[in-house]
Amino acid sequence: MTASTTAGAAALIREALEFYRDDPQAAQALQGYARRLAEPLRIAIAGMVKAGKSTLLNAIIGEEIAPTDTGECTRIVTWYRHGHTPRITLHPITGEARNLPLKRVDGRLVFVLDGIPAEEVERLDVEWPAPTLQSMTLIDTPGIASLSQDVSARSVRFLTPEDSPSEADAVIYLMRHMHASDLRFLESFRDTGAGRSGTVNAIAVLSRADEVGAGRIDSLLSAAGIAERYSRDPNLRKLALGVVPVAGLLAQSARTLRQPDFAALQLLATLDRAARERMMLSADRFRRSREPEALTEEARSSLLERYGLFGIRLAVVLIRNGYPEPTPLAHELTRRSGLDPLLDVLDRQFQARAEELKARTALVAVSNLLDSRPRHGTERLAASLERLLVNAHEFRELRLLAALRTTEVELAPELAAEAEQLIGGRGVPAYLRLGVAPDSGPDVLAGEARRRLARWRRVAESPLTARSAVEACRVVVRSCEGVLADCAGRDRQAQSA
Known part of the structure; x- marks a missing residue:
């Protein structure tokens, strides 16, 4: 995201605070979204019961700090943030927050709720000095479609609230098979907050992938085939950026x-x-x-x-x-578990777009506030919001990405696939957009960007291009121009170094 767009989102929040300074509830919410802009990206891990959410979270962090049993703690929304010293804070639904003791059993962190029932706990906050948590906050959620309606409702309320953006900027959704309930959840997550404006901000994980092949050594190969088939399914494709098979238990144990x-x-x-x-x-x-x-x-x-x-x-x-x-073995087991490809997808799809996703959440919060608490004089605020949403190219890319995945753009299949790649559908870095080698130099990147730019200008200007697709072509052209400008900037830096 450009600095001007990020600054614009922050300025909009400040402007909204001026209008709602006499409304304590609205002001508190806006201050929270302002802080969110400066925090790491929030990524929730969701899925049905026993999908392996906590196990995968441990694997991503590289430490066994999330409970993986079926105890009380797996029924509570738990935040994992970076902190210089370990600390666990319990936030009850009513009453003051309190610190919990740090306890390990067989090397694993154990949460001791001090006699408080899970249904009386709003959330747990775990601060931990793990490097991974410096760039992302991970949120472990109770199982969806649980036999306990209360447990399932906790996740649904947290991830897909009716009247506000989700607490999570993006989601990793675990599924053992693709069920209608999985699709319903992903659809509802897309329909909340940022999703209503066309953001695709979910990654699906085919969890416990080793079980696909009954534990055989080639199980991950079988799981990869199933994941590829799922990723092409039109119902899932419009809801998730990809499907990655992961043997979560192996990933967790290999990392520890x-x-x-x-x-x-x-x-x-x-x-x-x-x-x-x-x-x-x-x-x-x-x-x-x-x-x-x-x-x-x-x-x-x-x-x-x-x-x-x-x-x-x-x-x-x-x-x-x-x-x-031990060390080479651990690295190879991690690679073969499927965790490395997942971390790569997280980096190029979520982390590379972190500022966009956070800003989008903030802007939707302002939009919801204007709809739910209208007041005299906010027309200027609404106009500023609309300008940001319409004119920021990063947001236009996100809208087009969602549209391409729902076949709402009248382009030939090969052009639609190329457009999706150029606007960052496979990842934001220039080499991924252009489909060249990761170590390609500025000259190679610039040359390929010029070729793609010329091609898409011709498509945009062609009388054979459907009118409904012309705007999509213009977005792709702007993306190519952005890559070319970035290449030129790098070249200038190299020459002045």
């Missing part, structure tokens, strides 16, 4: 690999292939096996809990094929 885990896996790697395959026919058989003798039943149970049969099989094969040290 312990020396006892590695020692146990090394022992398993000493067995011949036939013995390993026999013992890994089922979890129960693995747990009861007597080979190798040095591996205790407690160690086997720990491996099953942390890695599952899929992770154990994969780790043993990797150890036998060139990964005899």
